[in-house]
Amino acid sequence: MAAVKASGLVLSRPVTFVTSNAKKLEEVRTILGESIPFQSLKLDVPELQGEPEDISREKARLAAIEVGGPVLVEDTCLCFNALKGLPGPYM
Template sequence: MSTNTLPKLIFVTGNKNKLLEVQAILEGVIDVDSHKVDLPELQGETQEIAKQKCKLASEILNGPCITEDTALCFNAMNGLPGPYIKWFQDSIGHVGINKMLDGFDDRSAYALCTFGYCEGPGHEPIIFEGKTHGKIVTARGPGVFGWDAIFQPDGFDKTFAELDKVTKNSISHRGKALDALKAYFKEKK
């Protein structure tokens, strides 16, 4: 008699909102727990940051893990602030981020999520990305989860913060990246 147990992964994050979203998206496919690890803030392109971060985390944890990097990229600014959006959000908030685009005709943007998965020390991380196109708008909805209140995905009249969780997870950059991760683990079975 065989038991069908789910693969277990450690998601390296201290962000409870991210953990809840990741658990909801991976439910029934991968069992996710979290562990906060203090990693250096790396600079560079999103995929390179994700690979280095995941490799470091797997060495610290001495086992398999997933890490995530999220970028918010303004088309008018050639992709900036990109992976540095967290620092902009913490420093100038929703209003300041909106002001960054004052004077530009283009308020279009895309949200980019890059997950790294590493089997453990000595292994090369595998990268999974998801992208959602939209635009930067005046904050609407709860302002409790990063920049969700100022990002309105294309085809919707609501911001990520205003959408119900199921809808958001089905169209979000994070959901798309995790769909690729799920497909990888299903193929691996």
């Protein structure tokens, strides 16, 4: 497989953006443009609980195992300072 150079990095294959949301995919395509080669894949990963960073890290780890390569995941949280960060990932 040929290596692809993207923004100073050498990738041996495209990054897989794991989403079933067409709007998220459209947004990522707009942001990344052609700078990083990627493909999208609808993949069911568990809805995890915990801190936002831990949730994203574990989703990426599980998706990478399933895909067998590099992945990009996205998770949304809504945090209010007056509520000490709640509802956070539980919205």
